[in-house]
Amino acid sequence: MRKWIFRGLAVVLVLGLAAAGGLVWLLTRPAVDTVGKVAFERKLAVPPLATSRTDGQGRRVFDLRAQAGESDLGRGKGTATWGYNGAHLGPTLRAKRGERVVVNVSNGLAEDTTVHWHGMHLPARMDGGPQAPIRPGATFSPEWTVDQPAATLWYHPHPHERTEKQAYRGLAGMFLIDDPGTDVAGLPHEYGVDDVPVMVQDKSFTSGGGLDEGWRLGSDIGILGDSVLVNGTPGPYLDVTTSLVRLRLLNAATARFFNFSLSDGRPFTLIGTDGGLLDRPHELRRLPLSVGERAEVLVAMKPGERVVLRSGPPAPADDFATGRFQGGRDRFDVLELRAAATLRPSGVVPPKLVETPRLDPATAAQKREMEFSTRNINGNKMEHGRMDAVVTRDTTEVWTVRNGHDTPHSFHIHDVQFQVLGSTDGSPVPPQLSGWKDTVYLPAHEGWTVIMRFADFADPETPYMFHCHVLRHEDEGMMGQFLVVAPGAAPPQYAGQHGDHGAGG
Template sequence: MTLTRRSFLAGTLLAGGSLWAASSLWRPSAAAESRQLKIPELIDARDKSQSVVLKAQIGKTSFFPGRESVTLGYNGSYLGPTLRVHRGDDVEMVVTNALGEDTTVHWHGLLIPGELDGGPHQTIRSGSTWRPVLPIRQPAATLWYHSHIHGRTGEQVYAGLAGLLIVSDDDERALGLPSEYGVDDLPLILQDRQFENGTLVLPQGMMSVMHGRRGDTLMVNGTVNPTARVPRGLVRLRLVNGSNAREYDLAFADDRPFHWIASEGGLLDKPVELRTLRLAPGERAEILADFSDGRPATLETGPDGNLPMMMGMMTAAANLGRIGRETVVRFEPQGKPALESKVPDRLHAYERLDEVKAVRRRRFVMNMGMGGMMRGGPSMGGMMRGGMGMLGINGRTFDMGRVDEQVRLGDIEVWEVSGDMMAHPFHIHGVHFEVLSRNGSAPGIRDQGLRDTVVAQGPVELLVKFTQTAMASPFMYHCHILEHEDNGMMGQFSVS
């Protein structure tokens, strides 16, 4: 057992047994008073001579007053700083591992070669330092970084190993979008976590493997019941679903509209007015919210829509999740109204791929247990070898030594993705893609833009162009419910 895992045990992070055990008499929702939203430190690579220093470390965090939890973080006790890089730059990331166990740092959404990607093959041993130099050659976007150590990604991310990564460029700056970090440009990392007596615990058990770890308490940037003071005008919200498994159904309590302006790959062609927005694990979205009327506003989420009926009943019985809507973050407008609060008519015309040029079609089915068997997957005995090895893609559980697909550099392909039993957020490393169709019909409104993560249950067709090499180290494709990924719902591909 590693030092980190011993520390978790000593700090009760692993205490508490199954997520579905009877809940404590201590109620976090009742115990939490509103607290000022924490804004992670901003590190701009240009201010650091293009060399950013990160230290993955163990710490202690008080999510509730007087109650400490053992946690993990980068340069701190929980989560990490926001990193800002600029298109055209080459940025050295100096990452030191002080965890007492292996880790990696995956630059989720960054278009870089496989050996720099930070997937399971770029292991950072305890006490060592990794120094990749990342070429930033993509448009402005909201990305993130997090652990991707095989078999323990869910555990390490749950404990705090994640942070925001912002790519900036001249085209975006010219639009005049809100850009004062922490004032009218806010990072919002959404997470749900489980607490017992005010202390963070790690859900265990079969249900946590099959449907992902879920919690009874919502947090934003590690803040429980947060309030953010914002100017009276347009505010840019960079939303990241950093939960292990929970899906969010976001809307303002007063039903005010907002404008969706960017997907995972960057800015859309033009703003899209919405009143609700779903966000699955790994997905990001940028929106513009207008607070010029000066009225306080509450961003809420509906119940997790990606729970099977039986699990939803068990969740309610264990008092995890509420009936109706839950508060995510409250906004309190301050000061005088802005002189002008205008949403741009146009944003960024990204280059669209030509489906006619696709040279190959591949099909991927994310399998869960009996669903995998019914589709001709492995036997029950084969699935159960090694414990929870019943999850996979195309009937095969992940194998670090096996390259599942081989792709040619520069090719355009169609990938058809679907999933068993529930919706799965499918993430592909090293690419951005477009959604061609969903369930045999035209894509939905939220399918537009360039993506790196997409929710799939019924078939979803993706148009993918491969622009980055992955020869020394392959890229991953996987479900971004982290417990699915850790237990075999992942494959890998080379690009040459």
């Protein structure tokens, strides 16, 4: 009997030491750091501009097909990926303000998908949320009139509980809006030459070269990769032929937060964010972007020089939990800019860009508070049969969105752009939050008060979404729904999912 007791104690001791060793490793493992270790050997792939046609009704028509394929992501063999109109990622859609557009979205996958137009102002039935799945073999053709300022938007899947996986495998693309009234002609505008999309994503790979979809041990925000792709290109470089280059930065990761800078510490010029150009340019040396955020920056180059776009640790040094477990201490070399021996001169950046009409909090018809915690918003997980807010069309509202715990989140709302009024901790609003926004980072136990106007579209049955744009959090229930109704209208009782695009539909 004593022998078995000693054996049992020995097993407990061994397990305890193993657990203690695992805990020590978890707490002391080094951060991911690729700074100075990336061989920039591949020319940056620039997504092609999507082809379109004008139909008999004068509408600009695009065709997108979600499909599976195989891509060279630098692992010595083909990696299974998903894309639109190809094996990985998708073409850049481009339309002018005032155009009526149609996008025929066909599903060539073996599972349901959707396409959400992130940052776009459009009717709820065209928004591509999780209420309207596109079944395998089916086609959905949203149609709307583009009516918002010139901006860098994007599109990606939004199926219920499957968004992270589909986006991680490669379903994403940019959507650019042109509008002379809210743009500056003197800025770089030649697509792929001095005006370049930069879609940044992190990936991990299995030993066989496939995408690793597992979590990092200890992470509470989903997939955190140990390498970075730009426009699907590993180790990319961009040949710069002009004295100014405009980078349209998009954090298209599923969970990771980036903190961009240039390797030699030089400043760059921030000219735009999610909803378009700012009222004036801002000189910055660092630019944090959470999942789904965009920013337009100008980088000045001299003939023959090279500089690396880099992402430094996105978390403050005193934020132990985010730094240790959520990628907050990780560093990456992202993209090398290579200036030609002779550069074509660029225009002078004006001291003023576009007017940003400010929304007045005194006109708000409603004030709301939203607390993001665990996988809930205000204590609730996503339910298709529940409306979390009913908004009256052509009214202004003020929302305070706050992170209620230690895990980082981001706030994204569909259909509208908002303006940031202030921080919940009283800190000043930084330049990158001074313009129109649709996505904003929520640090641990902090948040923002934002103001937005719900114009043009009312639908008493089809909701828009608001959610955390950390896609694992969204998939696990950190999402809510709101209806926009006409003034004086009473919304009917909501009866669950609406707008299913079945096979052949």
